[in-house]
Structure formats: C-alpha cells, structure tokens
Amino acid sequence: MSIALAKDLFWAATLIAPAGPHRVLIASTDGEPICCGGNTYIDADCGIDDLQDTVDLVWVAGVWGWPGQQTAAIESWLARAHDAGSLIGAAGTATTLVASAGILDGRLATTYPQAAAAFVEHFPAVNLEPTRALTAAGGVFCAQGINSGADLAVSLIERLHGPRVAASVADDYLVDFHRSYRVTQVEFDAARYHGHADILDVQLWLETHYDHPVQLSRLAAHFSMSPRTLTRRFHSATGELPTEYLTRLRMSVADDLLRNHRLTVSEVARRVGYTNTGAFSDAYLRAWGRRPSAIRTSAKGGNRAGDR
Numbered sequence: 001m002s003i004a005l006a007k008d009l010f011w012a013a014t015l016i017a018p019a020g021p022h023r024v025l026i027a028s029t030d031g032e033p034i035c036c037g038g039n040t041y042i043d044a045d046c047g048i049d050d051l052q053d054t055v056d057l058v059w060v061a062g063v064w065g066w067p068g069q070q071t072a073a074i075e076s077w078l079a080r081a082h083d084a085g086s087l088i089g090a091a092g093t094a095t096t097l098v099a100s101a102g103i104l105d106g107r108l109a110t111t112y113p114q115a116a117a118a119f120v121e122h123f124p125a126v127n128l129e130p131t132r133a134l135t136a137a138g139g140v141f142c143a144q145g146i147n148s149g150a151d152l153a154v155s156l157i158e159r160l161h162g163p164r165v166a167a168s169v170a171d172d173y174l175v176d177f178h179r180s181y182r183v184t185q186v187e188f189d190a191a192r193y194h195g196h197a198d199i200l201d202v203q204l205w206l207e208t209h210y211d212h213p214v215q216l217s218r219l220a221a222h223f224s225m226s227p228r229t230l231t232r233r234f235h236s237a238t239g240e241l242p243t244e245y246l247t248r249l250r251m252s253v254a255d256d257l258l259r260n261h262r263l264t265v266s267e268v269a270r271r272v273g274y275t276n277t278g279a280f281s282d283a284y285l286r287a288w289g290r291r292p293s294a295i296r297t298s299a300k301g302g303n304r305a306g307d308r
Helices: 003-016 069-083 096-099 114-121 144-162 163-173 185-188 195-211 216-222 227-238 240-259 265-271 276-287 292-299
Strands: 032-034 040-042 057-060 089-090 136-137 139-143
Touching: 003 057, 003 144, 003 163, 003 195, 057 069, 057 096, 057 144, 069 089, 069 096, 089 096, 089 144, 096 114, 096 139, 136 144, 139 144, 144 163, 144 216, 195 216, 195 227, 195 240, 216 227, 216 240, 240 265, 240 276, 240 292, 265 276, 265 292, 276 292
Parallel strands: 057 089, 089 139
Antiparallel strands: 032 040, 136 139
C-alpha cells in the first residue's frame, strides 16, 4: 500500500477530528528524501530521531527485498515506539520490517501472500497466517496488501479519532469500499477467513455473548462437540484457543469502550463479561501493555470513581 495514500487518509482524518488537527509526518532514517521503486523520490518531513518519544501511530512503509543492515536503525526505533505504547500498522511487505524489529515474535501476523514462505523462513518466531486479510495482536496490526491495508488504515483512524471520523474518511476517499469500519468488526474479520462454517458459528456466538460468563464445557455442548474437539478444531481454524479468542474479543471491545465512551473501568469490565474489576484490569494490561485506568485518564481527561 502506497505510503502517500496512507498519509492522505490519516491527514484527512486529522482535519475533521474533534480534537483538532494532528501532525502527520513522513520520517526517514536521516531526514533525507526516500528513494522508492521506479526511482521515485518522496520527501521526508523529518528523521526518526526527530520524532517525539511517543507517537500515536506508526504506519510502516513497504520494503523491497528483506530488511538488513540498512534498516537496523528503523527496526530499533520501531521496537522503542512499540514499547512506549505507539500503535504499529503495516501492510504487505512492510510486515517484514515490523517482524525484523522483533515486535511480532509470538504474535499473530499476516503478510503479502507471495512472500509468505520466505517470511516463515526469516521469522520463525512469528505466528504467520498468510490467508488472513488482517491481524491484530498486542498493538501491532498487519494487512495483506492494498485493499486490506486501506481497511486497516480506516480502522486505525477509528481508534484515534472515533467512528464518525473513520466513516467520513472512508466515504470521501475510499469510494469503492462499502464496509462497516467499526474497530472490532475490522479486527475480527481477520480471523474469519478460514472456511470452516461450524467454527465460524462458534466465533459469531462468542461475538454476541462475550458480555456473559462463558464456560468451555457449555460452549462445546451447545455446538455438539466435546471440549477437546472444540479446542482442537477452533485452534486449527483460527490459530487461537477459544478462550484466547474470547479474551481478545473482550479486550478489543473494552478498548473501544474506554476510548470512546464515558464509562468507568468497572462499568467496562461488566460490559465485557468480567465480574472482578481487578481480573479485567490484569487481562487488559496483558493485552495492551497499559492499565485501563491509564486509557481512561488519557482519553477523557481524568479518572472517575470506579476506575482502577
């Protein structure tokens, strides 16, 4: 996906964002113009070392070939940005640069399908699912190519600026796309490209019952399977255990509620099926690397009673 298209989408979003314009910058290793395919040059706004310690989102440009010594500085910076809480987005071959930074190790990812075999060889620690259009894991978001990359960009705009801004950008700039761009729908579309209708039924059931306690034994019985069979087949189709999928779903919904609604942490916990706010807070920390109270503070300007 073109870095110019990505910048246009994010820039358009900042113009109509309720909080006012944000800076959208193209950064190179040293601040110099970037030589792209076809001997095309793109001017950089700054070097990576000129950026603030924390940025809201880093969209990684695609690369030719495989990361090497020439990308070492970028990889190191990406790792620091991720550790500092920046969201990381990558489409197509850009996922190889993200993987080379080490922040996809042990996480679900996708990549440009023709590069999948080489990707596995270069990055065996990454849980690659090349048949998926989109993946989201630990604040790192991957897309296969141009179309799914546009989907991903709009879903990240929703994370930053809310659903109205995302829908407006999609309507104005992506006229050939007719999808719902809600964050949870876009993220979890990525886990539905497996072709197993019975497991898809389980996923859809979880996506409408995540706000209630879910026991594996009862879930399996509801779909006429043993817990062991359900676990095996679900993992084979999605790459996750049913409990992992449910937790990821709950955490994605919770993140949306925390960022875009005036709810306390305890209220959010109840809405995503947790009766214990402490257990919810711990699960959110494992998923996103921050306590939910920190998101409430930054998103809404202060804590309310019930935050933790």
